[in-house]
Amino acid sequence: MTVFFAEAALLPSGWASFVRIAADAAGTITAVEPGADPFAVLREGGTRLRGTVIPGVPNLHSHAFQRAMAGAAERRSPPRNERDSFWTWRETMYRHALTFSPDQAEAVAAQLYAECLEWGFTAVAEFHYLHHQPDGSPYAERAEMALRLLAAAGRAGIGMTMLPSLYAHGGIFGVLPHPGQRRFLNDLDGFFRILDQVVAETRGKPQLGVGVAPHSLRAVTPEMLAAMAPLRIPIHIHAAEQQREVAECLAATGARPVAWLLEHAEIDTRWCLIHCTHMTVEEATRLAASGAVAGLCPSTEASLGDGIFGLPAYRAAAGRYGIGTDSHVGTSPRDELRQLETSQRLALQERSIATDPDHPHPGRVLLEAAWAGGAQASGRALGRIAPGARCDLVELDPEHPGLIGHSGDSLLDAWIFGGQGNPVRTVVVGGRRVVEAGRHLRGMEIAEGFRRVMLELAV
Numbered sequence: 001m002t003v004f005f006a007e008a009a010l011l012p013s014g015w016a017s018f019v020r021i022a023a024d025a026a027g028t029i030t031a032v033e034p035g036a037d038p039f040a041v042l043r044e045g046g047t048r049l050r051g052t053v054i055p056g057v058p059n060l061h062s063h064a065f066q067r068a069m070a071g072a073a074e075r076r077s078p079p080r081n082e083r084d085s086f087w088t089w090r091e092t093m094y095r096h097a098l099t100f101s102p103d104q105a106e107a108v109a110a111q112l113y114a115e116c117l118e119w120g121f122t123a124v125a126e127f128h129y130l131h132h133q134p135d136g137s138p139y140a141e142r143a144e145m146a147l148r149l150l151a152a153a154g155r156a157g158i159g160m161t162m163l164p165s166l167y168a169h170g171g172i173f174g175v176l177p178h179p180g181q182r183r184f185l186n187d188l189d190g191f192f193r194i195l196d197q198v199v200a201e202t203r204g205k206p207q208l209g210v211g212v213a214p215h216s217l218r219a220v221t222p223e224m225l226a227a228m229a230p231l232r233i234p235i236h237i238h239a240a241e242q243q244r245e246v247a248e249c250l251a252a253t254g255a256r257p258v259a260w261l262l263e264h265a266e267i268d269t270r271w272c273l274i275h276c277t278h279m280t281v282e283e284a285t286r287l288a289a290s291g292a293v294a295g296l297c298p299s300t301e302a303s304l305g306d307g308i309f310g311l312p313a314y315r316a317a318a319g320r321y322g323i324g325t326d327s328h329v330g331t332s333p334r335d336e337l338r339q340l341e342t343s344q345r346l347a348l349q350e351r352s353i354a355t356d357p358d359h360p361h362p363g364r365v366l367l368e369a370a371w372a373g374g375a376q377a378s379g380r381a382l383g384r385i386a387p388g389a390r391c392d393l394v395e396l397d398p399e400h401p402g403l404i405g406h407s408g409d410s411l412l413d414a415w416i417f418g419g420q421g422n423p424v425r426t427v428v429v430g431g432r433r434v435v436e437a438g439r440h441l442r443g444m445e446i447a448e449g450f451r452r453v454m455l456e457l458a459v
Contacts, residue, residue, distance in 0.1 A: 002431040003046035005038050006053035015408050023391035026206045027430025049395045056122025056392030057333040058374025058382045061295045061324025064109035069096045070328045086304040094180025098134050102148045104453045109152035111450035114440040119332035122392035122429045123159035125378050127213045129167050129184045136182030143197035157434035161209040161378040162198050166191045167219045172252040209380045229266050234379040241275035258283040267292050272377035277307040288319030293377045298339035299330035308343045322373030337366040337416050363412030395426035
């Protein structure tokens, strides 16, 4: 048994003081006791967390290899008479994807996961489509690249839901793939062989989960989507990220992407629709009613010029959502949530868009959505300091300059919306400390591996 003592902690019932948190050997919380005696906890060998303790935040959308190109794809790419856009960025991403070896992919992923942990993400849903060798042929171990990402998660100590992605085509429906997509491509048989290996690798490991990710309506056919329907695991898909995507779907099917999915797929609580940037109010209302999660990646959506998610309509319909870092131009839950709220403010010329009179603190509102939506999309017991949940804890330092004088919900507002420093002091994943004094315990070793890979890729 592992025991922690939190001076202050946010529980499902609200803020509490002097909280004893016990976890079993598998990293699952077994007891949460407010009003505990700190000396009694210390006598039983507990660890004292003197700051404010909140649940770890799930990161529900990651393409780990893209961490290596963050900041390197900003140069204007198209000819002078064209607009730079998501579609021109995608060409750069394809060229980059063709360069990685399994060793390099593992090193980059480990760096990404260590960075995410230092900022308060404690779990990641890895939407993995970099499956094959650079020429497109499978590795001898069909799931080689997925297994390397699982190994990277183990090295960094982050929880993971591995989402092997099915990617077969280059447009809606059945358009021939782009040459740059050749490492991504599988038929159903190849895809399920990868999935079977991932299931075998993760079985019985409480830090790991499994789902599937039919990449998008551009990349799979209706028949392929139908093959996902019997699976009782998380199902993630990109949807309505770009206006051009919406236009192509309308031209091919007569429906917008989210509307098409709601009509033709069994959209329910297993599903996470990534981005959903361009939904109508009707689509937002119907998606909310389905119980699915909208997976929002505000920093990436801003970087790629995708547009701004329609939060007011979706929230009015009680829609579920969470956050991810996608292309990893940002690796902090604070930055994703700040971008989500402040983009709404710019678009609507109002403040506190995520709030209402009964819930006046945007930091608390946004974090509660990220905890619940991220847990659902990950298919794991995350985002709560309660018995039965994973013991994933983030300690915020109330003496950090950005948080001094704040407590409770005001402290969460200060974390999300104030300053640029990182007040995360300690991070616990599955009952095990992975970040102390703001630094990942294996950070130097992981960073050295990342450095070597970046120099190799730069040649």
